[in-house]
Amino acid sequence: MSSSGFRLSARAKAAKASEIRELLKLVGKPSMISFAGGIPDPSLLGVDLVDAAVREIFSGPASAREALQYSTTEGFAPLRQWIAESMARKGIPAGLDNILITSGSQQGLDLIGRLMLDPGDTVLVSRPTYLGALQCLTAHGARFAQQDAPLAMDGVTPKLIYLIPDFANPSGDTMSERERLAALDRAEALDALVIEDAAYTDLRYEGENIAPIAALDIARCGGIDASRTLYCGTFSKTLSPGMRIGWICGPAALIHKLALLKQGADLHTATFNQRVIHHAAVAGFDTTVARARQTYRTRRDAMLSALERHAPPGVSWTRPDGGLFIWVTLPEGIDAAALLPLAIAQDVAFVPGGAFHADGTGRNTMRLSFSLCDAAQIEIGIYKLCTLIAKATQPRMQVG
Amino acid sequence: MSSSGFRLSARAKAAKASEIRELLKLVGKPSMISFAGGIPDPSLLGVDLVDAAVREIFSGPASAREALQYSTTEGFAPLRQWIAESMARKGIPAGLDNILITSGSQQGLDLIGRLMLDPGDTVLVSRPTYLGALQCLTAHGARFAQQDAPLAMDGVTPKLIYLIPDFANPSGDTMSERERLAALDRAEALDALVIEDAAYTDLRYEGENIAPIAALDIARCGGIDASRTLYCGTFSKTLSPGMRIGWICGPAALIHKLALLKQGADLHTATFNQRVIHHAAVAGFDTTVARARQTYRTRRDAMLSALERHAPPGVSWTRPDGGLFIWVTLPEGIDAAALLPLAIAQDVAFVPGGAFHADGTGRNTMRLSFSLCDAAQIEIGIYKLCTLIAKATQPRMQVG
Numbered sequence: 001m002s003s004s005g006f007r008l009s010a011r012a013k014a015a016k017a018s019e020i021r022e023l024l025k026l027v028g029k030p031s032m033i034s035f036a037g038g039i040p041d042p043s044l045l046g047v048d049l050v051d052a053a054v055r056e057i058f059s060g061p062a063s064a065r066e067a068l069q070y071s072t073t074e075g076f077a078p079l080r081q082w083i084a085e086s087m088a089r090k091g092i093p094a095g096l097d098n099i100l101i102t103s104g105s106q107q108g109l110d111l112i113g114r115l116m117l118d119p120g121d122t123v124l125v126s127r128p129t130y131l132g133a134l135q136c137l138t139a140h141g142a143r144f145a146q147q148d149a150p151l152a153m154d155g156v157t158p159k160l161i162y163l164i165p166d167f168a169n170p171s172g173d174t175m176s177e178r179e180r181l182a183a184l185d186r187a188e189a190l191d192a193l194v195i196e197d198a199a200y201t202d203l204r205y206e207g208e209n210i211a212p213i214a215a216l217d218i219a220r221c222g223g224i225d226a227s228r229t230l231y232c233g234t235f236s237k238t239l240s241p242g243m244r245i246g247w248i249c250g251p252a253a254l255i256h257k258l259a260l261l262k263q264g265a266d267l268h269t270a271t272f273n274q275r276v277i278h279h280a281a282v283a284g285f286d287t288t289v290a291r292a293r294q295t296y297r298t299r300r301d302a303m304l305s306a307l308e309r310h311a312p313p314g315v316s317w318t319r320p321d322g323g324l325f326i327w328v329t330l331p332e333g334i335d336a337a338a339l340l341p342l343a344i345a346q347d348v349a350f351v352p353g354g355a356f357h358a359d360g361t362g363r364n365t366m367r368l369s370f371s372l373c374d375a376a377q378i379e380i381g382i383y384k385l386c387t388l389i390a391k392a393t394q395p396r397m398q399v400g
Numbered sequence: 401m402s403s404s405g406f407r408l409s410a411r412a413k414a415a416k417a418s419e420i421r422e423l424l425k426l427v428g429k430p431s432m433i434s435f436a437g438g439i440p441d442p443s444l445l446g447v448d449l450v451d452a453a454v455r456e457i458f459s460g461p462a463s464a465r466e467a468l469q470y471s472t473t474e475g476f477a478p479l480r481q482w483i484a485e486s487m488a489r490k491g492i493p494a495g496l497d498n499i500l501i502t503s504g505s506q507q508g509l510d511l512i513g514r515l516m517l518d519p520g521d522t523v524l525v526s527r528p529t530y531l532g533a534l535q536c537l538t539a540h541g542a543r544f545a546q547q548d549a550p551l552a553m554d555g556v557t558p559k560l561i562y563l564i565p566d567f568a569n570p571s572g573d574t575m576s577e578r579e580r581l582a583a584l585d586r587a588e589a590l591d592a593l594v595i596e597d598a599a600y601t602d603l604r605y606e607g608e609n610i611a612p613i614a615a616l617d618i619a620r621c622g623g624i625d626a627s628r629t630l631y632c633g634t635f636s637k638t639l640s641p642g643m644r645i646g647w648i649c650g651p652a653a654l655i656h657k658l659a660l661l662k663q664g665a666d667l668h669t670a671t672f673n674q675r676v677i678h679h680a681a682v683a684g685f686d687t688t689v690a691r692a693r694q695t696y697r698t699r700r701d702a703m704l705s706a707l708e709r710h711a712p713p714g715v716s717w718t719r720p721d722g723g724l725f726i727w728v729t730l731p732e733g734i735d736a737a738a739l740l741p742l743a744i745a746q747d748v749a750f751v752p753g754g755a756f757h758a759d760g761t762g763r764n765t766m767r768l769s770f771s772l773c774d775a776a777q778i779e780i781g782i783y784k785l786c787t788l789i790a791k792a793t794q795p796r797m798q799v800g
Contacts, residue, residue, distance in 0.1 A: 045465065054454045242470060266510065270642060270670055
């Protein structure tokens with residue numbers, strides 16, 4: 001019997017509240033130094049671009065009316081064209097039939113889960129991986145196994161491999177080209193699809209671009225329609241998360257199936273938002289992204305150097321080439337979740353790493369985002385956090 | 401083996417393209433008199449209201465940045481408050497915890513399907529009913545039975561009853577209070593939930609309002625949190641379909657579960673759109689709706705009088721008190737789908753009624769929308785259509 005008293009579906013019974021939800025509520029407190037939210041700095045978003053786009057749309061009654069009317073499930077053709085051109089520059093030659101506009105890349109994951117998963121199906125993931133992917137795919141009945149380890153059970157044939165190749169949430173790690181090719185080898189051997197979550201790909205501020213898995217796949221198999229990678233993109237980390245515009249790029253036959261599922265799910269993504277984002281992207285995607293890269297790089301550097309100054313022995317961390325996250329590993333036996341209330345009491349927030357592991361491990365890890373804080377806040381926050389970690393590392397010596 | 405070559409989920413294999421999709425593509429042809437689209441007249445939408453709302457949001461950098469940022473899954477509190485007050489005026493006392501903002505009411509249906517349905521579960525529906533509901537619930541494994549008929553199979557216990565009580569799509573029919581109470585009786589006897597799809601409720605232009613099923617339910621059981629009705633509302637038929645803002649109003653325990661499912665599905669509905677629609681609703685919901693009602697009433701009257709003038713014997717139709725649709729029943733044996741290409745050849749479009757029936761019946765029916773045409777177009781379109789129907793009714797007499 002469920003808490004609501006009604007006979008809910010098996011999927012609904014499995015849905016659990018996320019710690020992230022609770023934590024995100026803290027971000028709003030003005031005194032809080034928040035390393036918790038995985039969200040872009042609002043001052044770096046395309047506010048002026050969106051403003052200009054909206055004025056353009058409302059400059060004529062016909063374009064305003066069209067922007068407020070129903071539209072096709074596949075999405076606004078000029079926006080898909082812009083995306084197709086940007087995919088081509090990444091080594092992914094795509095036509096309009098290869099692109100479906102989604103309500104953020106989260107909906108992309110959800111639709112692919114619907115497309116592929118029956119209850120009990122296995123999905124290969126990194127450890128750690130994006131919490132929202134675990135939640136979403138769990139709702140479709142997924143079980144999880146590690147993407148680069150031998151399969152633990154005979155007879156398990158995973159249908160999906162979910163990867164965030166660039167500056168991953170939460171680890172900050174980037175997969176090398178060799179690792180990407182190995183993942184493709186595995187997908188081919190298993191006859192599985194690859195979900196390439198490219199949420200952070202445009203936010204590289206150091207090192208050379210590495211070819212997307214979709215590009216490597218297409219180079220091997222000869223064309224996008226013969227490929228097995230579904231590339232999930234988004235404008236949420238560049239122009240605006242609040243507009244909820246993402247896309248899936250992949251083989252036309254799968255995109256067509258995904259569009260049918262999307263039609264049942266929400267008819268189409270908001271017409272207005274697609275037109276606004278198209279205008280904004282044409283007018284200034286590159287300059288907006290360039291500004292964001294510069295700022296995030298400065299903040300990453302501030303956090304890395306603060307960690308070097310303040311972290312006690314036995315603590316290690318990643319050094320991301322882009323994105324918003326540094327991943328910290330504490331000495332074995334330290335529970336990051338137990339540190340969180342102590343940190344919050346001192347106005348510092350982070351996300352304990354356990355939530356990002358499908359297998360219940362990772363209790364001694366934490367995700368730190370540097371996206372919302374300036375260098376001075378980062379210095380203070382890391383100092384406070386490292387002081388708490390140092391105390392937790394040596395509790396017995398301090399007592400008595 | 402699916403057409404894509406990959407091992408798709410059972411749900412994905414069941415997804416079928418809709419005739420509506422194909423038909424809607426015709427609406428754009430300038431010479432076409434379209435009675436096909438179930439869409440509001442764009443000149444009646446809240447274009448000026450949305451324009452003013454957007455200017456207000458962009459008048460200060462803080463409000464612009466907030467509108468472009470991530471936000472909570474439940475939705476923008478001031479918008480939920482506005483909706484709660486409008487629910488109360490309909491006899492549905494609701495608090496913020498009783499309201500979840502959705503990406504159009506279509507997403508409301510989809511989330512409720514996820515919440516309740518396991519494959520093979522039965523949903524009771526009207527015959528005919530909204531095609532988008534059939535598609536969406538089918539994707540969750542639903543089977544269908546008629547809402548006001550005895551259950552055909554022993555041991556079948558429906559979990560959901562899906563109803564459009566006011567000026568239904570496609571029939572134009574309105575359920576009497578007695579019929580609403582009977583549906584509630586049945587839901588109680590089956591321990592089923594009721595989905596009250598209120599997409600057209602605000603578009604009444606004749607007769608007295610009838611209490612929503614949710615209001616009757618609450619009056620019986622004493623409070624919304626003890627009720628079994630999920631009311632799905634939308635701004636799509638009043639302010640703008642292209643903004644994709646709807647809501648579910650119901651017991652807090654179910655709203656909480658639905659919010660968890662929505663988080664996995666798309667994180668949240670676009671922040672920007674929720675704020676715009678809130679501004680627009682406060683500034684002029686009532687005047688926008690009043691203007692739409694007056695125009696649709698005039699068009700309904702034009703279509704009813706054209707049908708009276710031109711329809712051959714044996715043809716009957718509904719007389720809606722609101723909404724966008726008239727439902728036409730042709731003599732038995734006439735196939736509306738076979739008439740459609742003939743009509744399109746004469747630049748008249750409609751939707752054959754078979755698509756709206758879960759059980760394959762209704763081939764001699766058609767849905768006519770008067771929302772997009774002025775009185776002159778309606779006169780010509782109905783004349784042409786009735787001429788075709790007359791020919792189809794008496795084909796043998798005309799030959800030889």
